[in-house]
Amino acid sequence: MPTYQITVNGASKTVDVAEDTPVLWVLRDHLDLVGTKYGCGIGQCGACTIHVDGTAMRSCSLTLSQVEGKSITTIEGLSEDGTHPVQEAWKEVDVPQCGYCQAGQIMTASAFLASNPNPSEEDIENAMHGNICRCATYTRIRKAVQIAAENME
Amino acid sequence: MSTNPIHNSLSRRSFLRNSSLAGGGLLIGFNLFQACKPKVIQEPAIDLASLDYNDFNAFIKIADNGAVTIFSPNPEVGQNVKTSMPMIIAEELDVAWKDVYVEQGILDTNNYTRQVAGGSQSIRFGWDALRQTGAAAKQMLVSAAAARWGVDPSECTVSEGVITNAAGETLGYGDVVKEAAQLEVPEDVPLKKPSEYKIMGKPTPNVDIDEIITGKPLYGMDYKAEGMVYASVLRPTFGQKLVSYDDSEARAMSGVVDIFTIGEKVRELAEKEPSVLNIISDSDKVVVLANSTWEAMKAKNAIKAEWEEVTKPESTEEHDKILTGLLDGNKFDTRRSDGNVSKAFAEADQVLERTYESPFLPHSCMEPMNFFADITAEKVHLVGPIQTPERTAGFVSALLGRAPEEILLEMTRIGGGFGRRLYGDFAIEAAEISDKAKKPVKLVYSREDDMEDGIYRMSIKYRIKAGVKDGKVTAYHLKEAAVNSNMYGLVPNFFPAGAITNYQVDTASYQSNITTGAWRAPYTNFLASAEQSFFDELAELMEVDKIQLRLDLLDNVKPEEDESIQYSPERMKEVILTAVEKSGWGKKPDNVYQGFVNYYCHNSHVAEVADVEIENGEPVIKKITCVVDCGIVVNPLAATNLVEGGVLDGVGHSMYSELTFKDGKPTATNFDGYRLLRMKEAPIVETYFIDNGLSPTGLGEPTLPPAGGAVSNALKAATGNRLYKQPFTKTPELLKVPEKEIIG
Numbered sequence: 009m010p011t012y013q014i015t016v017n018g019a020s021k022t023v024d025v026a027e028d029t030p031v032l033w034v035l036r037d038h039l040d041l042v043g044t045k046y047g048c049g050i051g052q053c054g055a056c057t058i059h060v061d062g063t064a065m066r067s068c069s070l071t072l073s074q075v076e077g078k079s080i081t082t083i084e085g086l087s088e089d090g091t092h093p094v095q096e097a098w099k100e101v102d103v104p105q106c107g108y109c110q111a112g113q114i115m116t117a118s119a120f121l122a123s124n125p126n127p128s129e130e131d132i133e134n135a136m137h138g139n140i141c142r143c144a145t146y147t148r149i150r151k152a153v154q155i156a157a158e159n160m161e
Numbered sequence: 162m163s164t165n166p167i168h169n170s171l172s173r174r175s176f177l178r179n180s181s182l183a184g185g186g187l188l189i190g191f192n193l194f195q196a197c198k199p200k201v202i203q204e205p206a207i208d209l210a211s212l213d214y215n216d217f218n219a220f221i222k223i224a225d226n227g228a229v230t231i232f233s234p235n236p237e238v239g240q241n242v243k244t245s246m247p248m249i250i251a252e253e254l255d256v257a258w259k260d261v262y263v264e265q266g267i268l269d270t271n272n273y274t275r276q277v278a279g280g281s282q283s284i285r286f287g288w289d290a291l292r293q294t295g296a297a298a299k300q301m302l303v304s305a306a307a308a309r310w311g312v313d314p315s316e317c318t319v320s321e322g323v324i325t326n327a328a329g330e331t332l333g334y335g336d337v338v339k340e341a342a343q344l345e346v347p348e349d350v351p352l353k354k355p356s357e358y359k360i361m362g363k364p365t366p367n368v369d370i371d372e373i374i375t376g377k378p379l380y381g382m383d384y385k386a387e388g389m390v391y392a393s394v395l396r397p398t399f400g401q402k403l404v405s406y407d408d409s410e411a412r413a414m415s416g417v418v419d420i421f422t423i424g425e426k427v428r429e430l431a432e433k434e435p436s437v438l439n440i441i442s443d444s445d446k447v448v449v450l451a452n453s454t455w456e457a458m459k460a461k462n463a464i465k466a467e468w469e470e471v472t473k474p475e476s477t478e479e480h481d482k483i484l485t486g487l488l489d490g491n492k493f494d495t496r497r498s499d500g501n502v503s504k505a506f507a508e509a510d511q512v513l514e515r516t517y518e519s520p521f522l523p524h525s526c527m528e529p530m531n532f533f534a535d536i537t538a539e540k541v542h543l544v545g546p547i548q549t550p551e552r553t554a555g556f557v558s559a560l561l562g563r564a565p566e567e568i569l570l571e572m573t574r575i576g577g578g579f580g581r582r583l584y585g586d587f588a589i590e591a592a593e594i595s596d597k598a599k600k601p602v603k604l605v606y607s608r609e610d611d612m613e614d615g616i617y618r619m620s621i622k623y624r625i626k627a628g629v630k631d632g633k634v635t636a637y638h639l640k641e642a643a644v645n646s647n648m649y650g651l652v653p654n655f656f657p658a659g660a661i662t663n664y665q666v667d668t669a670s671y672q673s674n675i676t677t678g679a680w681r682a683p684y685t686n687f688l689a690s691a692e693q694s695f696f697d698e699l700a701e702l703m704e705v706d707k708i709q710l711r712l713d714l715l716d717n718v719k720p721e722e723d724e725s726i727q728y729s730p731e732r733m734k735e736v737i738l739t740a741v742e743k744s745g746w747g748k749k750p751d752n753v754y755q756g757f758v759n760y761y762c763h764n765s766h767v768a769e770v771a772d773v774e775i776e777n778g779e780p781v782i783k784k785i786t787c788v789v790d791c792g793i794v795v796n797p798l799a800a801t802n803l804v805e806g807g808v809l810d811g812v813g814h815s816m817y818s819e820l821t822f823k824d825g826k827p828t829a830t831n832f833d834g835y836r837l838l839r840m841k842e843a844p845i846v847e848t849y850f851i852d853n854g855l856s857p858t859g860l861g862e863p864t865l866p867p868a869g870g871a872v873s874n875a876l877k878a879a880t881g882n883r884l885y886k887q888p889f890t891k892t893p894e895l896l897k898v899p900e901k902e903i904i905g
Binding site (some may be wrong): 009025026028029030033036037038040041042043044045046047048049050052053055082083084086087089090095098099102104105106107108109110111114133134136137138139140141142143144145146147148149150 | 238239240241364366367369370371373374375376377378379380382383385391415416453454455456459525526527528529574575576577578579607608798799802803805806808809810813831832833837838839840841843845846
C-alpha cells in the first residue's frame with residue numbers, strides 16, 4: 009500500500025493506506041480523529057466537513073492524493089481549547105440536540121465566515137444549506153452563525 | 162441526644178444502596194420505579210471501582226470536597242435527558258449546578274423497568290422519583306450536620322450544598338458526607354414548590370456541549386477497543402434469502418480479515434422469541450471483517466451473492482392499491498365506537514369524506530446504525546447507541562444463551578434515534594458476529610445499509626368522514642389502512658373522541674415483508690396532519706370559523722364522565738387561544754396565509770400556526786408559531802430546541818420526504834435520492850410554553866405530528882388547493898399560486 013505524507017491540524021502524519029481510502033476514514037480509523045463524522049459517504053450531508061487549506065470540503069469524497077502537501081484542519085484542530093468564535097457561538101446558543109452533525113456544521117460555518125466575515129442572512133442560509141441536521145436545529149445554527157460573525161468582526 | 166430524632170423514624174424503603182466511597186464520598190442509588198418496594202441497604206463499599214453500578218438506575222456521588230456526580234440513567238438521543246434528568250435531582254439535592262458532574266449510567270438488567278428513550282416519557286415517568294432521590298440525599302446530609310452540631314435538623318437551612326444552622330455556623334456537603342452515608346434513608350421527604358426552583362426552569366446548556374463542539378469521541382461510531390475489527394454486513398432485500406455467495410474478489414482486498422455468514426443464531430432465537438423476526442431477517446447474511454471501516458464496506462460491495470425469493474417482492478404501487486382496497490372494503494377492527502355513525506350519516510344534512518395518504522419513511526439518523534460487541538467466555542460486552550438497552554440485552558442474552566448478569570451494556574451518546582434505535586437488530590447482529598469471530602467487533606452500517614435495511618415508518622392512508630346536522634358535527638368516522646401495523650390503544654381516545662356523539666375509529670392492515678416500526682411520534686405523526694386538515698375543510702363546508710369549530714367541539718368533551726378520554730379540553734383550549742393571540746391569527750396582512758392546528762399526543766397539548774407568504778410566485782413557509790403545554794419545563798433552553806426541532810421535522814417530512822419501493826427495494830439509497838429538510842427550507846419557529854406548574858409531560862414528539870397539518874392548512878389558504886398526499890412536493894401542481902394572487 010502506498011504511503012502518504014499529510015498535514016493534519018499542523019502536525020505531519022504518515023499514513024499507509026489503500027489509495028482510494030477517503031480522507032474521512034484516514035482521519036477516523038487511522039489517525040483516531042473521530043470528531044469528523046460519517047453521514048452519507050457521497051458528499052450530500054456535510055457531516056464529514058473539514059478544511060483543506062482553509063476551504064470547507066467533504067472529507068468522504070477526498071482521496072489522500074488530493075490533500076497531499078495541503079493543510080488539513082479538523083474539528084479537533086479548529087482551536088486549541090474550543091474557543092474559536094464559531095465554537096463559542098455554538099455553545100452560547102446551545103445548538104445541538106443529538107449533536108452528531110454539529111462538527112460538520114461548525115467546520116462549514118467557520119470556513120464560510122473566514123471568507124465572508126459580514127454575511128447577510130441569505131449568505132448564511134446558502135452556506136449552510138449543504139449540511140443536513142435530522143434533529144432540525146436549523147434555527148439555532150442560523151443564529152449561532154450570526155453571533156459568530158458579529159464576534160469575529 | 163446522641164442521634165437525631167428524625168433519623169430514628171426514617172425508613173429504609175426505596176433506596177437500593179447507600180455507601181461511602183473511598184475518599185469519603187456518598188453514593189446513593191435510587192430505583193426510580195420500585196420506590197415502593199422495601200429494600201435493604203447494603204453494607205457501605207470502600208472502593209469506588211468495586212461498586213456494582215448495575216444495581217442502580219440513577220445515583221448521586223458526593224466527594225468530601227463537595228463535588229457532586231450525578232449519573233443519568235436514560236439513553237441520550239438528543240432529547241436532553243442527560244442534562245435535564247440530573248437537573249431534577251440536583252434541584253432537590255440543593256447543590257449548585259456548576260458543581261455537578263454528569264455521567265451516563267449503564268444498563269441495569271435486573272432492576273430497571275424503564276431505562277428507555279422513547280415515547281417522550283423519560284421526564285414524565287422520572288419526575289417524582291428523581292426529585293425524591295435528590296431530596297432524600299439532602300435530608301440525610303442535613304441530618305448528619307445537625308447531629309454534629311447537636312441541633313434539630315429543622316433548624317438548618319441549605320443553599321448550594323452548604324448547610325447553615327441557627328447560630329450561623331456552616332458545613333459543606335463534603336464535610337458531612339461520611340456521616341450522612343451511615344444514616345438510614347428517609348421516605349416521604351418534602352419536595353420543593355416550583356416557586357423555590359433554582360436549577361429547574363433556568364436555561365441550562367447541554368452537559369456534553371464542550372465535547373460536541375470540539376469533536377471528542379461520544380458516539381457509538383467513535384468507540385474503539387483494543388484488537389477491534391470492523392464489520393460490514395450484506396443483507397437480503399425484503400422477502401429474499403441467501404442461497405450462495407462468491408467472496409473471491411473481496412477476500413483478496415486489502416485489510417480484509419475474514420468473511421463468513423451469520424443467521425443461524427437468529428433462527429434459533431426466533432424459535433424461542435418469534436417476535437425477533439419483526440426486526441431482523443432469518444436469512445443468512447454475509448459478514449466482512451476488516452481492519453478499517455472503509456475496507457469492510459468496500460469488500461462487502463465486492464461480494465457477489467445469489468438470493469432466492471421467499472415471499473413476493475413488493476412495491477409502492479402495490480401498497481397504494483392494497484391500502485385503498487382496504488379502505489374501500491369492510492374488514493376493519495373497531496378501536497372505538499360511540500353512538501351510531503351510520504344512523505347519524507343517514508340523517509345528516511351534509512357529509513364530508515376525504516382520504517389522506519402518506520409514504521414510507523426511513524429514520525435517517527445522522528449517525529448510521531452501529532454497535533460494538535465483544536463476546537468472550539468471560540463476558541458479553543456491548544457498547545453503542547440504543548434506545549432500548551434492556552430489551553436489547555435480553556435479545557442478546559437469549560441469542561447467545563448467556564445469563565443476563567453476564568451482559569455489560571454501555572450506552573453511548575446517540576446520533577439520532579427517532580424510533581429506529583428502539584430496535585436492537587444491529588446489536589443482535591454485532592453479538593452474533595463477535596461470538597462467531599471470537600473478536601471484539603464494531604458493526605457499521607453504510608448510509609446505504611441504513612436506508613435499505615430499515616425498520617420504516619409504514620405507509621398509511623386515512624379516510625375521514627363527518628356528518629353535519631343543524632349546524633353541528635354529529636358524526637365522525639375515521640378509517641385507517643396501514644402497512645403492517647395500526648394505531649394502538651390510546652390514539653382513538655385522542656381529540657376529537659368525546660367531542661362528537663357518534664364517533665368511530667376503524668383500522669385495517671396489510672402484512673408486508675418490509676419491516677416497519679415506530680418513527681418519531683408513532684401512530685400520530687401523519688394522523689394529526691390528516692385530521693387537522695380535515696377539520697379545516699369541515700369548517701369551510703359548514704361556513705363556520707375554523708378556531709370556533711374546534712373550541713365548540715371541545716365544549717362537548719367531559720373527561721370526568723368518560724375516563725378513556727386522554728386529553729384535557731381545558732388545556733387544549735388554552736393552547737388554542739394562546740396560539741391565536743401569539744400568532745396574530747386573523748390579523749395578518751393580506752400577503753400572509755395562515756394555517757391552524759391543535760393536537761394532543763404523548764401527554765402534551767400543542768397548537769401551531771403556520772405562516773405562508775408568496776415569493777416569486779411560490780408559497781414559502783415563513784414561520785411556525787408553536788404553543789406547548791407540557792407542564793413544568795425543566796430546561797427551557799433544551800425544551801425550546803426540541804420544540805423547534807419537532808416542528809421543523811414535521812414540516813420537512815410532510816413537505817419533502819418519501820421512500821418508495823420497487824422490486825422489494827427502496828428506490829433511494831442515500832441522501833442524493835431521498836430528501837430531508839435543509840437550511841433554506843426551514844422556517845422560523847416561535848415557541849411559547851404554558852406556565853401552569855403541572856407535572857411535566859412529553860416533549861420530544863408532540864410538536865411534530867400537527868406541523869404537517871399547519872403547513873397543509875396554510876398552503877390551502879395561499880394556493881386554494883387542498884393537499885391530501887404527503888409529501889406535499891409530490892404534487893407540485895397543487896403548490897402553484899393562482900395567477901391573480903401573484904398579480905394581486
